[in-house]
Amino acid sequence: MLSLKNVSKIYQNGSEVTHALNDVSFDIEPNKVTVILGPSGSGKSTTLNILGGMDRPTSGTVSYNGNLINTESDGQLTNYRRDIVGFVFQFYNLISNLTVSENVAISAQLKGNKYQEMTEKYLDKVGLSKRKNNFPDQLSGGEMQRVSIARALAKSPKVLLCDEPTGALDTETSQRVFKILKSSKNQDTAVVIVTHNPLVAPIADRVIHIKDGHLDKIINNPSPLEVEEVDWG
């Protein structure tokens, strides 16, 4: 339903040219967890930003349910980001002068969800109900990360894109978050988790390996493990 075809991305800053992605093609499916795995600098965040309509490829196409999103007007792209996509940013991107609760509510409200109910539900799921009236700079890094996860989930997005969603979390909290993300696929949602951690791969239905901006391989996993079954080391 969400598909990249022959996508390349070149960043140019002055005379410096970076080929962040080279001719990458793959599909993302609903009701499935897809893990995008690769080392630092391999192009994972670039891929996720393109899938989320926040960046456009230099060449190639991105389509959602058959509609090309990379050629759409800015207005159409805004609708896609607002109505379809939930995004967990690598560096959280919380709004610093809004409380925890407001950060989550504003996103759900954009989509017209029952936003107060959804805000409470997802803050509870990530274990942060007690911090709902705090501001982001009163939270630990891991707490901010969990707010950003609640914010993405409270929209009930059809495409949930998570960039290193447990990068700041301890093993136990990471497991809790992976369980929440994994169960999100059951609402016809395509769940995409970007990580450099190979231990995450067994929970995925599909693992897309990226190396130096190239698609290395795609592994389909017919019987993904439950989060509790994984040896987290």
Ligand SMILES: Nc1ncnc2c1ncn2[C@@H]1O[C@H](COP(=O)(O)OP(=O)(O)OP(=O)(O)O)[C@@H](O)[C@H]1O
């Ligand atoms: N806006 C930008 N301008 C110039 N170069 C960029 C830009 N964004 C990313 N890059 C470069 O593109 C390459 C891929 O970056 P990207 O952020 O996608 O990697 P990543 O796999 O997410 O890495 P990490 O695991 O460290 O987050 C890197 O070499 C990076 O320096």
Ligand SMILES: [Mg+2]
């Ligand atoms: Mg990244």
